[in-house]
Amino acid sequence: MNRAPGLSVRLKLALSYAGFLMLAGALLLTAVWVFLLRDRPISSLVPRLDNVLRVFDPTNFGPSVFGTAAAVVLGFLLAFGLVGGWFLAGRMLAPLTRITDATRMAANGLLSHQIRMEGRNDEFRELADAFDGMLTRLAAHVAEQKRFAANASHELRTPLAITQALLDVADSDPDHERVQLIERLRIVNARAIALTEALLLLSRSDQRSFARERVDLSLLAEEAAETLLPLAEKHGIGLEVSCEAALAIGSPTLLLQLATNLVHNAIVHNLPERGSVWITTQSGPTSVALSVENTGEKLGPELVSTLVEPFQRGTERTRDGHAGVGLGLAIAESIARAHEGTLTLVPRSAGGLRVTVELPRAIGPQGVPRPMPSPGFGSK
Secondary structure, three states, X not given: OOOOOOOOHHHHHHHHHHHHXXXXXXXXXXXXXXXXXXXXXXXXXXXXXXXXXXXXXXXXXXXXHHHHHHHHHHHHHHHHHXXXXXXXXXXXXXXXXXXXHHHHHHHOOOOOOOOOOOOOOOHHHHHHHHHHHHHHHHHHHHHHHHHHHHHHHHHHHHHHHHXXXXXXXXXXXXXXXXXXXXXXXXXXXXXXXXXXXXXXHHHHHHHOOOOOEEEXXXXXXXXXXXXXXXXXXXXXXXEEEEEOOOEEEEOHHHHHHHHHHHHHHHHHOOXXXXXXEEEEEEEOOOEEEEEEEEOOOOOOHHHHXXXXXXXXXXXXXXXXXXOOOOOHHHHHHHHHHHOOOEEEEEEOOOOOEEEEEEEEEOOOOOOOOOOOOOOOOOOO
């Protein structure tokens, strides 16, 4: 924004200090004149200087003499106020200068710089601490976006490179089986499309650009289980659904995607045979929860902590042919965060994983939550 040049804040404060000091001095001198000196001879006020003041006629100690003295005093107050106000304003505004310098450095891309203002708490230090917190979150977000962009580029490059290799082989070998080539190209293309759609969904949930309405998580969990039942039966995975009404506020489409991702993840990351998946929903006084628990290999806390990162598949526990695009839990975590909720991953002691999504509970028609049982998921 283009603005006309103006006075600095420091100069404005100095002038304000000086003006206030002069006003106070003028009021004080006026009060002295009105209440003490107007009707009294000066010799009665300072008797020890009678011999000096006798040269003056007390009846002439009037407005002209007092006005001259008052002008001298006010001039001194003005000079003292300007000088003192200038130094005081500089001292008071020094923290603001540090904040301004940090802002310019952040605008130039240096997000690692911190103000770290010392001293006791006041308005400037609260501003500096808030700015440091903003820089920390912004730096983490930028680093995450760079890492995500690099991973996404790598993931998208893989199907494109495979497609190019298949086309090169077909071009160099006219007798190559075209039906097999077309089928392989179809599979690679489907994977690229799935990855692109997952990236778009992740971007949409991060931007929180969706309409909100009352949603029952139990219905979405049952729908996700019904949709994925054929996949579970194909791999010998047993699904157990135990859901009670759990009303939240959000996007039915995104929350259904969240439930589907969790159930799909529990199915494809399971035991080679006779695995199990447990799906439950419960509601508490202020929140509702969806929990998906599955059997599987034992997982270390270090691995579990990385599973919500984009493109982290946990390959040591992935079924062949069902690795996905590595965005299932990342999308679920993003959707939960966009609904002011949380996603928690806990490894099961017997092997496998338990994922719990907790969302704020929808307020009932009367302005209070509907009475429902308190949450209390049991470990299996």
